[in-house]
Amino acid sequence: MKTNSVKQALREGRLQLGTAFAQLRSQDVARILAAAGFDWAFLDGEHGGFDQETLQDLCRIAVKVGLSPIVRVADLQYSLVARALDCGAEGVIFPRVEDPALLEKAVSWTKFPPVGMRGMGLTTMSFDFEPVTIPQMMEHLNREQMVVLQIETVKAFEARDELLSVANVDAVMIGPVDLTISLGVPGEFEHPRMLATVEKIIESCIAHGVAPGAQARNLALAQRWKKMGMLFVGCSSETAMLYERGLEITNALR
Numbered sequence: 035m036k037t038n039s040v041k042q043a044l045r046e047g048r049l050q051l052g053t054a055f056a057q058l059r060s061q062d063v064a065r066i067l068a069a070a071g072f073d074w075a076f077l078d079g080e081h082g083g084f085d086q087e088t089l090q091d092l093c094r095i096a097v098k099v100g101l102s103p104i105v106r107v108a109d110l111q112y113s114l115v116a117r118a119l120d121c122g123a124e125g126v127i128f129p130r131v132e133d134p135a136l137l138e139k140a141v142s143w144t145k146f147p148p149v150g151m152r153g154m155g156l157t158t159m160s161f162d163f164e165p166v167t168i169p170q171m172m173e174h175l176n177r178e179q180m181v182v183l184q185i186e187t188v189k190a191f192e193a194r195d196e197l198l199s200v201a202n203v204d205a206v207m208i209g210p211v212d213l214t215i216s217l218g219v220p221g222e223f224e225h226p227r228m229l230a231t232v233e234k235i236i237e238s239c240i241a242h243g244v245a246p247g248a249q250a251r252n253l254a255l256a257q258r259w260k261k262m263g264m265l266f267v268g269c270s271s272e273t274a275m276l277y278e279r280g281l282e283i284t285n286a287l288r
Contacts, residue, residue: 035161035170038124038178040074040102041204044245044265050074052104054249054271056082061095063272064103074102076207076249076268079118080109080129086117093122104180110140116152119144122160125180127207132189134196141181141202146172149202180204182247182266186212191231198242205266206239208232208248210255223255236263 040050053067056078067075077084077092084092089105096103105118106127118126126144131137142150156171158164166174181202185191186209198206210223210232219225232248239246240263247266250256256269270278 035164035166035174036097036178038102038180039100040104040124041178041180043073044205047265049260049265049267052076052102052266052268053275054078054268055092056084056271057273059084059088059092061091064092064096064101065099067272068096068099068101072101074104074124075272076104076106076127077123078106079114080106086121089118089123090121093124097122097124104182106184110136112143115140115143116155119152119175119179120155120160124178125182125204127182127184129184129209130186130190130212131183131197132187132193134193134200137183137197137203138200141200144179144181145176145202149176182207183244184209185235187216189216191235194235194238195242198238198244203244205245205247206235207266207268208235210248210250223250224258232259232262 043050050073052074053072055063055075077089079089093103102124104125104127105123106129107114107118110128115126128140143152144150146152146154154168158166182205183197183203184207185194190197214220214222214228217227217231219227222228236246245265247264248259249268250259251270253269256267259267
């Protein structure tokens with residue numbers, strides 16, 4: 035059974051690089067991202083257009099090529115969380131979380147009993163037909179699948195220590211656009227208010243043994259997050275990288 039290399043690396047304090055994957059419904063994108071050296075990609079079920087069948091296809095190929103697929107669910111609903119994991123996601127991202135009690139309930143949907151309340155619907159197909167038992171499946175996935183919390187609002191920031199005290203949260207991925215909006219400085223990622231907020235979130239993550247991270251729309255901001263001590267760092271997206279590299283080439287040749 036496959037070890038979740040991203041989760042293991044974060045436990046060891048090693049940087050893990052990812053990107054957003056939200057629009058292009060091609061398995062070749064996962065192959066390209068893996069070949070480019072990304073450790074993980076979040077398949078965006080919140081703002082992207084992927085349906086359940088596409089998520090399953092992308093998760094399965096991503097695992098095969100060594101790109102850890104993490105699904106951002108559209109909402110904290112049992113059916114969305116459990117089905118994302120059943121499709122082969124190696125983790126889930128919870129967006130717009132502000133209530134520790136709701137987070138605790140949502141985390142329980144990612145774990146099989148007695149740790150949580152996730153229902154069992156997996157077969158050996160989910161494990162490449164390895165001869166594993168149901169108890170082995172449950173124990174393995176409870177240990178290996180990731181839970182990522184998004185902090186995106188002032189309310190979530192103020193409740194960060196309560197949120198990060200919830201058991202079995204592995205990482206934080208700050209949503210910088212929504213957080214700047216909530217702080218009253220939309221899109222100003224280098225604003226002192228934003229940077230001070232991010233710094234305090236990182237401090238709280240470290241205090242609670244949770245890997246700090248954030249998504250960035252460009253390389254400069256991702257480098258800023260890295261220098262601040264983030265370990266779970268996302269940069270750009272599959273469509274932005276295609277567009278930006280294409281624009282660079284055409285501008286250079288005209």
